[in-house]
Amino acid sequence: MDLEFTFWQMFYLCANPTKVYRAISWHKQTKNQWARDDPAFVAIIIFFIAVSSLAFAVAFRAESFVNMLYIMASTVLLDFLTVGFIVATICWWIANKKLRVQGVHSVEQEVEWLYAFDIHCNSFFPLFLMLYVLQYFCLPALLTGGFFGTFLSNILYTLAFSYYFHVTALGYGALPFLKDTSFFYYPVSIIALLFLISLLFNFNFCIFVMNCYFGASK
Numbered sequence: 001m002d003l004e005f006t007f008w009q010m011f012y013l014c015a016n017p018t019k020v021y022r023a024i025s026w027h028k029q030t031k032n033q034w035a036r037d038d039p040a041f042v043a044i045i046i047f048f049i050a051v052s053s054l055a056f057a058v059a060f061r062a063e064s065f066v067n068m069l070y071i072m073a074s075t076v077l078l079d080f081l082t083v084g085f086i087v088a089t090i091c092w093w094i095a096n097k098k099l100r101v102q103g104v105h106s107v108e109q110e111v112e113w114l115y116a117f118d119i120h121c122n123s124f125f126p127l128f129l130m131l132y133v134l135q136y137f138c139l140p141a142l143l144t145g146g147f148f149g150t151f152l153s154n155i156l157y158t159l160a161f162s163y164y165f166h167v168t169a170l171g172y173g174a175l176p177f178l179k180d181t182s183f184f185y186y187p188v189s190i191i192a193l194l195f196l197i198s199l200l201f202n203f204n205f206c207i208f209v210m211n212c213y214f215g216a217s218k
Contacts, residue, residue: 002040009122010041013125014129018170022174034112036118041121045128048128048132049076049079052128052132053075053132054068054072056136057072060213085117088117088119089113091120091184092111095111095178096111099172099180101177101178102177119167122167122171123164126167127161130160138152139206142204143206145204145207149206150199150204153206154198158194158195165184165187165191
């Protein structure tokens with residue numbers, strides 16, 4: 001596993017994701033595939049998620065060690081892998097069925113499912129930093145019941161998910177045989193609308209999520 005290159009990708013997915021997809025284009029030229037052939041990126045993300053979910057379980061005083069393991073497993077298997085499988089499959093289908101173009105004299109190409117899952121992994125990492133790391137350290141401010149806490153919480157979630165779709169759009173935009181990949185930016189408008197509605201009703205995303213995972217915010 002190439003850990004140095006993996007951490008390089010993680011850094012630039014936050015600083016300049018276009019640079020990561022430029023490197024993936026070079027990978028296509030040398031390995032003749034868009035998807036990664038190194039499991040290091042997925043393995044490190046799973047490790048990070050497990051550690052961060054354990055920290056949340058300790059902070060919210062999980063009832064037992066078994067309960068901690070359950071939280072760690074459900075976060076990895078549900079939040080990252082299952083949701084990733086669903087999102088990657090939907091995006092893969094849309095890209096191949098609706099966005100793919102074929103030149104008359106060019107070799108037929110299509111989006112690899114593994115590349116679609118790679119895009120999910122790429123998009124998930126900055127979201128992970130915002131909602132699993134930054135959110136953890138900001139919990140005292142985010143869990144307050146007033147408008148300020150709701151605003152901070154919801155702007156964090158809005159930025160995290162908007163950036164997720166930004167990196168997703170860049171990933172599909174890097175494929176030369178796809179058109180209209182700005183389609184993957186459309187969910188951002190829905191996210192912005194939900195943000196405004198949540199402020200109107202003082203609905204705190206952080207409190208809602210913590211209640212779902214731990215029963216009640218403490």
